Amino acid sequence: MKITVIGTGYVGLVSGACFAEVGINVVCVDVDQKKIEGLKNGIMPIYEPGLEEIVKRNYASGRLQFTTDLGDAIQGSEVAFIAVGTPPGEDGSADLKYVLAVADEIGAKMSDYIVVATKSTVPVTTGEKVRAAIKTALDKRASDLPFAVASNPEFLKEGAAVEDFMKPDRIVIGVDDERAEAIMKRLYKPFQLNGDRIIFMDIPSAEMTKYAANAMLATKISFMNDIANLCELVGANANMVRKGIGSDPRIGTKFIYPGVGYGGSCFPKDVKAIIKTGKQYGYELKVLQSVEDVNDAQKHVLVKKIKQHFGEDLSGMTFAIWGLSFKPNTDDMREAPAIVIIDELIAAGAKVKGYDPIAMKEAQHIYIGDKITYAKDAYDACVDADALLLVTEWSEFRIPSWEALGKLLNNKVIFDGRNIYDKKYLQDLGWIHYGIGV
Ligand SMILES: NC(=O)c1ccc[n+]([C@@H]2O[C@H](COP(=O)([O-])OP(=O)(O)OC[C@H]3O[C@@H](n4cnc5c(N)ncnc54)[C@H](O)[C@@H]3O)[C@@H](O)[C@H]2O)c1
Ligand SMILES: O=c1ccn([C@@H]2O[C@H](COP(=O)(O)OP(=O)(O)O[C@H]3O[C@H](CO)[C@@H](O)[C@H](O)[C@H]3O)[C@@H](O)[C@H]2O)c(=O)[nH]1
Known part of the structure; x- marks a missing residue:
């Protein structure tokens, strides 16, 4: 064949x-x-x-x-x-x-x-x-x-x-x-x-199935980001809530991880496109409009926390960023939340040192250009930086040497955009940990 x-x-x-x-x-x-x-x-x-x-x-x-x-x-x-x-x-x-x-x-x-x-x-x-x-x-x-x-x-x-x-x-x-x-x-x-x-x-149903699938997955993520933001305000722990609801098979454990918003070449564009299709037929997809709004806002959550900690003016400060691609195991930078985060840090006067195991070439070529300096490894990114931001949860970031990092960074402060670190454990080591709803 x-x-x-x-x-x-x-x-x-x-x-x-x-x-x-x-x-x-x-x-x-x-x-x-x-x-x-x-x-x-x-x-x-x-x-x-x-x-x-x-x-x-x-x-x-x-x-x-x-x-x-x-x-x-x-x-x-x-x-x-x-x-x-x-x-x-x-x-x-x-x-x-x-x-x-x-x-x-x-x-x-x-x-x-x-x-x-x-x-x-x-x-x-x-x-x-x-x-x-x-x-x-x-x-x-x-x-x-x-x-x-x-x-x-x-x-x-x-x-x-x-x-x-x-x-x-x-x-x-x-x-x-x-x-x-x-x-x-x-x-x-x-x-x-x-x-x-x-x-x-039939053909129209197959075409619609693809958008409905991506829209549903994006909805799960935005829903969970919304809940995580509320958890933070009321003093609940989004990780616990995630486990608590995910164990119900009707909800499921997948695609309910709060974070810095969904990116990539599919969810952002496909949610937009299905909303547009609705409009063309005179139908307003209100849920999906909110999914998009929540996601746009979520990309700013980490920098909001940074400004609450360090103040609005970040001039003279340097931030280390771990992970640039829109998700781990890809070099794809399309609609990566890191782009929004880096732009915002730079607009506030800060400098950025980034590291990604695979996507740095792509970042350099296409999106971020010379707005940041690129580190040779995860630890190098932290040298003299004022805080660390975990943006994309590559496996190699999961168990760093906190002792080494504590010596490299100017402050023991981490903004964990994917909730991969244990707040209590880090606090016991003298770190300040900001997560998403934890
Ligand atoms: N990336 C994903 O994970 C993914 C998953 C499922 C569906 N999709 C969908 O699949 C489609 C492709 O996505 P992608 O990420 O692979 O895109 P891509 O940009 O990686 O690849 C598209 C390729 O098409 C080529 N091309 C453009 N015009 C052409 C032409 N006239 N003849 C031959 N080649 C041509 C381009 O040069 C490019 O190499 C999109 O509709 C996307 O929404 C993507
Ligand atoms: O619980 C989760 C799961 C994912 N994400 C984010 O969502 C985005 C998309 O992730 P993922 O769906 O794993 O990657 P994609 O390659 O974009 O795949 C999606 O888009 C493809 C293109 O249409 C579809 O084929 C896939 O089924 C669909 O999962 C990424 O930024 C993730 O970080 C979260 O924030 N929380």
Whole structure:
């Protein structure tokens, strides 16, 4: 079986490599020539645990190929996945220009029946837009080649993408064509040896499922951040409350960790996009508007605590920041809370020394530029700093030497944005610990 994956980013590269890993012949396509050349030479464009190994193995075997030539790639492919970006437009709605450009190119270059499956996160009605774009391109060359459109949203998490793809909780497929359904079933068979994981549905429902899933997860996080902020005011401990409610299986233990707000390339943009979809249909998604408002405010909570401790004017002070990426195990800086925190510290006159095990290159290149200095390790970041901020909970930060840190920092003060440290233990060692609702 041969397939093509168009867009070789977090989703496209992981999906392509994982399909190849189970024996499917995969061609990954991207317009970014540098990325494609790099991949051919074993250079990964992103950091994702376990990815490099399977990319290299499957590239060496010939099952995984990389190209910039979409027309060539789709010849003989039973499925073409669209996995390009859908960034927020000015008004918050998902910008479909990359998706529709790919659909147009498929229509212009296909030579046989093909299933065009959208893996990018796209709003309801996109399936129809993709179908229309392919049809228009076929009409232009007076062709009536048959094709099918499907929606196959992706649910992988960055930092655990390979594992999520190889062992999916569910595979959602929106489809309205029997032949396409059979092809998708065959394609995903290797991922469900432990039981049927595919949920077939109509295309609009599949498209909506993706947004509803992310919106629900974002809601859990904002809800918990709201509760944590209240815990702080009333003298309750958000960690205890989290355990107390999470033990109810109806609530569950996952995605109820308070922190410095959710970031990344998905939750912020997808919550915005579904709110916008509601507006387009004259419906106000009030819960999700609040989810977004709470999250925007939560990104400022740590600096608010810093100012309460040190005063509004932070000029002349230096802060050490541990963790820059939006979550651990990724180099992705998109919408990382660290960006907001660093901007705010600098606006208040402070200097920032940052350290991240993987994301410093990305931070330097794209987002934070020269606004901060980068440390060579976690301890180096603390030399002569006035306090430490834990922003992203990488494993290597979990059990530091408090004795060493106490000597490096000017003050034994820590702002723990992910509640990974034990307040009581630190207090006994003479530290002042600020957490989120603890
Ligand atoms: N990142 C995630 O964890 C994740 C998870 C699930 C779903 N999604 C969704 O998947 C989509 C892709 O996200 P991503 O994070 O992988 O994006 P990304 O920015 O990492 O990758 C997109 C790739 O598409 C390429 N591209 C753009 N136009 C192209 C074209 N015409 N032909 C070929 N390639 C083209 C870009 O060069 C880029 O390499 C988005 O809709 C996103 O919401 C992302
Ligand atoms: O209890 C929690 C869990 C997460 N987060 C934050 O939420 C953000 C998103 O984390 P996570 O969901 O683990 O990573 P993503 O890679 O953004 O994955 C989400 O977005 C993807 C893109 O749509 C989906 O495919 C995934 O299912 C969905 O989890 C990060 O900033 C986390 O720090 C919290 O603050 N508290």
